[in-house]
Amino acid sequence: MVEVESFVKGKQDNYYKYGGEPILYDLNYLKLLAKQYPTVDAVSSEIVNFSAIINLPKGTEHFMADIHGEHEAFDHVMRNASGVVKRKIDDTFGDTLTDAQKKELATLVYYPQEKIALQKSALAHFAEDELGEHAAQNSKDPALLEWYEIVMVRLIRLCRQSAYKYTHSKVRKAIPQHFQYIIEELLHENEHSVMKQGYYQGIVDSILAIDRTDDFIVVLAELIRKLVVDHLHIVGDIYDRGYGAHQVMDTLRRHHSVDIQWGNHDVLWIGAACGSEVCMADALRVSLRYANLETIEEGYGLNLTPLMRLALDHYQGEYAPTFQVKVKQTNLREKDLDLLSRMQKAIAVIQMKLEGQLIMRRPELQLAHRQFLHRIDFQAGTITLNGQVYKLIDGDFPTVDPEQPYELTKDEQNVVDKLKASFQHSSDLQKHARFLIDQGSIYKVYNGNLLYHACIPLTAEGDFQEFELCGRLLRGKVLLDGFDEMVRKAYYAQDSQEKAQALDVVWYLWCGENSPLFGKSKMATFERYFIAEKETHKEVKNFYYALRDDESVCVRIMGEFGLNATTSHIINGHVPVKVTAGEEPIRANGKLITIDGGFAKAYQKETGIAGYTLIFNSQGMHLVSHKPFESRERAIREDLDILPTSVFIEKNQARMLVGDTDIGVGLKADIVTLKSLLEAYRDGSVKEQ
Ligand SMILES: O=P(O)(O)OC[C@H]1O[C@](O)(COP(=O)(O)O)[C@@H](O)[C@@H]1O
Ligand SMILES: [Mn+2]
Secondary structure (H helix, E strand, C coil): CCCCCCEEECCCCCEEEECCCEEEEEHHHHHHHHCCCCCHHHHHHHHHHHHHHCCCECCCEEEECCCCCCHHHHHHHHHHHHHHHHHHHHHHHHHHCCHHHHHHHHHHHHCHHHHHHHHHHHHHHHHHHHHCCCCCCCCCCHHHHHHHHHHHHHHHHHHHHHHCCCCHHHHHHCCCHHHHHHHHHHHHCCCCCHHHHHHHHHHHHHHHHCCCHHHHHHHHHHHHHHHHCCEEEECCCCCCCCCCHHHHHHHHHHCCCEEEECCHHHHHHHHHHCCCHHHHHHHHHHHHHCCCHHHHHHHCCCCCHHHHHHHHHHCCCCCCHHHCCCCCCCCCCHHHHHHHHHHHHHHHHHHHHHHHHHHHHCHHHCCHHHCCHHHEECCCCEEEECCEEEEECCCCCCCCECCECCCCCHHHHHHHHHHHHHHHHCHHHHHHHHHHHHHEECEEEECCEEEECCCCCECCCCCECCEEECCEEECHHHHHHHHHHHHHHHHHCCCHHHHHHHHHHHHHHHHCCCCCCCCECCCCHHHHHHECCHHHHCCCECCHHHHCCCHHHHHHHHHHCCCCCCCCCEEECCCCCCHHHCCCCEEHHHCEEECCCCCCHHHHHHHCCCCEEEEEECCEEEEEECCCCCCHHHHHHCCCCCCCEEEEEEECCCCCEHHHCHHHHHHHHHHHHHHHHHHHHHCCCCCCC
């Protein structure tokens, strides 16, 4: 139905009032816009283009959380698009291909280079056995050419099936320049069309003839993977525990469309990269705790020698078993592990001193109860907490001066200074921190859903918990906005005071009681290292975790963020869903979805699965759970795909179109603006260029 849109000159001559909504356009603005759309034709075709796009089905969004450095498993999920590629193959080929052929095609889409190499060597060995001669891997081997041709045609068909949801221009933009012409021709030609059969076959043959098949297959595979997942959301905790957070970050930096809602572990590394000594100490401590030298040394080239020397010079004594490195299989020798434990304790003591200093300079954070060193009786080897005396399981603090327990020794200060320089000079860490800042935020409202890693701090009554942030009492959405602003200030601030304050807030976001990224009464690091009594280890979750099952609480939170509660969802990570204990990822009658399914191996025993992916496409929402990932090598060799299991599906009433998404809202506004420019051309107020 075409609305008859009236167009009336506004009150003042240089303004335009358009349609029902009195949107006024400044003529100067339209003249500026005319530089981009210099003629009536140019602006008209854009209006038609945008109007077409808003009627396309909405692009598919994937949501994942708590990857915690598991880069091989994550990379596989990125490549198999959480099972969507396989589903596309089934939709495209049905039973015209055998299961084995479909699996082989899937592996080719996931790992094209490796699969081609495997095929070549298999054929070469076959030729050797058959022909008895050493058949060089000649790319003219008829068997190889035949395989190439078959898989190329299949890939083109699969690509065509994956591209149908998008405009030609969007697909073209996803193809590398040097293949745009060929792929577009093949995509828009039907290989069965009699008229163009020769033309189509000619293109395929020429690719084979000039030996461009490998590149062509790789480009097609990447294009298919790009088309099946339009946008990716990472709802926090990329870092820590697994060994490959730096590789996950590189995968995300290469991704065509991704946003990140920071997790507490992510802001810890942002703080460390931005110069927070206490965040740096804690990030190192956690890495040493998991013997994660890959991220520290290979990933970021951080210099551990000063810390190693400090550990060897001062921590030769006995240390608590709680400093044992928390990994099962490792290629590290016993004495390496012992050294890592000593380094972990050395940096843990530095961290406690630096935390003590921070708590003293930020009384508004109300964290005096989280200072420990001045409560220790070093003679008796005990500590007094809340009036209760506890025996320390490790009373050896060789670098702590009871008179000034929070002062760093000269050696410790030297280690901190050297480490800080090392973090600052790690170009890869700085690149990743920048990416987290550019693509990340504390929360995200996207296509009607609200994403944040942990919680919105609530009181027992379900009201938004108030918190003093830099002198302002904030709660709910404005509190999260305030925290978001502080993380960016920690990265961008030039003024040293401002930066120092922002960095202390970033540390609070990592472990503070009212942090929307942590949401627990305390991070019981000291207690878990030094005190045996389990009651001191208890981390009480924020009231949010008891109240989030109540639909009315979720509706109130959605309202706080301006969302329509009937169609919206809250999506969280942070707390693993204990599937084995019967816990559900879907809560509050479908209003809240928690997607921390234990991607991190450390959590898989209690979740019983290896992570979730939430898929939101034009038909609705679909949650899938992953099985533990073997290895990339097996996936390639045996076409072993880790296909997820469907957990729940929520169908939309009507198919969701681009016009129903945030991008669609923007496009509709742009259409109105462009129509104003068109009218201004037509009545001569703006001259065509
Ligand atoms: O298992 P570790 O390394 O001792 O860490 C335990 C700590 O990690 C936390 O669970 C925070 O990490 P997560 O955000 O990944 O849950 C703390 O609540 C807890 O004190
Ligand atoms: Mn977390």
